[in-house]
Amino acid sequence: MKTFNSLDEYLALGLRNRWHPVLSSWEIEANPVGITRLGENLVLWRDDAGDVHALEDRCPHRGARLSLGWNLGNKVACWYHGVEVDKTGTVVDVPAVSNCPLEGQSCVRSYPVQELNGAIFVWFGLEDGQEPTPLELPEQLASKEWSSFLCIADWKVNYQYAVDNVMDPMHGTFLHSTSHSMSEGDKQSDMEFNRTKNGFIFEKTGQKGVNFDWVEYGDTGSPWLRLSIPYKKSFGPGGVFWIVGFATPIDEHHTRVFFWRCREVQGWQRNTWRFLYRTHLEKLHWDVLEQDRIILENMAPNAQTQEFLYQHDVGLARLRRIFQKEGKKQFTQLQALQASKASS
Ligand code: FES
Ligand SMILES: [Fe+2]
Incomplete structure (x- = not known):
């Protein structure tokens, strides 16, 4: 390495x-x-x-x-x-x-x-031949009760910006305000942070089930992000629509994002949802992802080094700290491994 x-x-x-x-x-x-x-x-x-x-x-x-x-x-x-x-x-x-x-x-x-x-x-792993840790995917991907579509895209941006973007629910009401399911709800909100077994949830205080109102970070052998967005009846059976996302670094300047779009539907309702998604909803979702891509690929150079974070950015700030802490541990281990290899 x-x-x-x-x-x-x-x-x-x-x-x-x-x-x-x-x-x-x-x-x-x-x-x-x-x-x-x-x-x-x-x-x-x-x-x-x-x-x-x-x-x-x-x-x-x-x-x-x-x-x-x-x-x-x-x-x-x-x-x-x-x-x-x-x-x-x-x-x-x-x-x-x-x-x-x-x-x-x-x-x-x-x-x-x-x-x-x-x-x-x-x-x-940090070196060849290491035993991998177990991987447990969120139930939306692991359980047969759920039906999902995988959507992938390559963005010209470091993965840390793609992660920050998902950890920021407030952008939904602005950046995606013209999009089919994200025009509702308050443009102002307080946010709160709550720990979970494998990570944390960052959510609007008060508003739930209206827009992109909360986001969760989890690490179960792989770092993932999860959120849900309410759907109108016209979007078919299955109720609330969930997204489980991953941002895999390609190199320092490129990221491959994986977003599974999921609904808890079975039987004939599953077929209806899958048909609707393919014929109608998928295009709308690509539009939303394009809005994210345009913003992220055009951020100021080294944007993270000159920012003024406010209360809505607590979620992404927390996640950065988690990554920093784990990254530091790994970086130190890797340096020790490389030093012992060099001296042997
Ligand atoms: S470089 Fe010679 S066989 Fe691959
Ligand atoms: Fe977005």
């Missing part, structure tokens, strides 16, 4: 020792896929059984990107000279040379992978 010079530099690429969604399931078909997440290059591919594997995207021979090569099921082959690497990161064949000493070497980092609810989650 790269070396970081400061905690800020470290945090700019996200928290580790966590699962992060990296791709939607539909993005991995027959060929290997090369991506950058948390500043690291990864290759992912699906084997014959449909299971997804992830390795560092670097051929151990001379460093070509393995994602440009071939999917051979239980292994990938480099396009450049055909070296084959299995899912554990071990070289299993060097076709150009007989008895090559590179064969049998385990020299490519491998990443634990889980495919859940239409997305690929990868565990990013």
Whole structure:
């Protein structure tokens, strides 16, 4: 892994020792896929059984990107000279040379992978070979009682701004005021902060069930954000509409956001909601996300270093502190690991 010079530099690429969604399931078909997440290059591919594997995207021979090569099921082959690497990161064949000493070497980092609810989650540890922590997704994604659509987008902004944006419910009434479900309610409100088992809720005091009135942060093996927005009857069965979101760093300046739009509906009502969403609601949701994207991609340079926060920003300020605290712990551990490697 790269070396970081400061905690800020470290945090700019996200928290580790966590699962992060990296791709939607539909993005991995027959060929290997090369991506950058948390500043690291990864290759992912699906084997014959449909299971997804992830390795560092670097051929151990001379460093070509393995994602440009071939999917051979239980292994990938480099396009450049055909070296084959299995899912554990071990070289299993060097076709150009007989008895090559590179064969049998385990020299490519491998990443634990889980495919859940239409997305690929990868565990990013501080070093290779660490045992991943368990991942528990919010019930909107984990329970069969719920039905959801995954929407992904890549934004030209550091993930910390994308997280701040969700932690700020008050922007709904302004930025999204012309949008279908967010025109209601007070333009002024007091906000309060309440702890939960895995994080906290930041909510309007008094107003509930009218607009984007609360947001929750949770960390259950992966850091997520959750909120709900009331829906009018004309938006079909399922009642309140929920969003569960993740902001996965691509690199210092880019983020992939994952937003699941969820409703608790079963049976024929589920079909009605899914039909309505596809034919009518999805477009409206993209409009809302576009408003967020435009604001975030055009923030002042280094906006976070020159801001004047007020009471509505307590939620994002708290979350920044949580990230700072955990980031500091990880950064110190990583420095110790890297120092002991350098001296051995
Ligand atoms: S660089 Fe991959 S086989 Fe040579
Ligand atoms: Fe928004």
